[in-house]
Amino acid sequence: MSEPATRIRVVLFDLDGTLADTAPDLANALNHTLRGHGREPLPLEAIRPHVSHGGIALIRFGFGIGADHPQFEIYRRDLLDFYLANIARETRLFDGMERVLDTLEGEGIAWGVVTNKPAWLTDPLMRALGLDRRAACIVSGDTLRYSKPRPEPILHGCALAGASPGECLYVGDAERDIEAGRRAGTATLVALFGYLGEGDEPARWGGDGLLNHPAELLDWLGL
Incomplete structure (x- = not known):
């Protein structure tokens, strides 16, 4: 070095x-969004590598959809709203x-x-x-x-x-x-x-x- x-x-x-x-709080936000839309939550270690790439990457990973999906922006907004309200819990x-x-x-x-x-x-x-x-x-x-x-x-x-x-x-x-x-x-x-x-x-x-x-x-x- x-x-x-x-x-x-x-x-x-x-x-x-x-x-x-910040991964624990962002993972909690993603899992809150997944549960709110009838999906199963994901383990923190699976979510962690995607955290640096922001909310768009988290929704893509969690829901397995692209930004052109009709519900994508709704999911992203749900995630970010929950995250802001719980931004430093963990x-x-x-x-x-x-x-x-x-x-x-x-x-x-x-x-x-x-x-x-x-x-x-x-x-x-x-x-x-x-x-x-x-x-x-x-x-x-x-x-x-x-x-x-x-x-x-x-x-x-x-x-x-x-x-x-x-x-x-x-x-x-x-x-x-x-x-x-x-x-x-x-x-x-x-x-x-x-x-x-x-x-x-x-x-x-x-x-x-x-x-x-x-x-x-x-x-x-x-x-």
């Missing part, structure tokens, strides 16, 4: 599957992530979030986790015209946090995260502890390293 060539001043995180383990930071954030703050390294989650879900979740006032920036999927894998959200996060892309690190658990970071010119690390699926090949994504545990981020930064 390569080390940063320049001092990292800002660490940006993806939200679902990187900073926070969601927690990944084990070791609180120590990572505390260490970054203690070392004067700012951190923020760049996610494809829409702001109307991102903001209440960050508040519920007590992170909204700690983050140097929060960039949601609808903050700008474009979302990841386009580089603009990460570039916006760097600017809000007051650093150049070369002084920033982006950490995510999906290929689009690493692509966005690389296109933006930041260093990138893959969170293997996130929601990777069986077909994912993170070693081929072109990141600067792979993290098996959040604490390894501190090792990579030399902290």
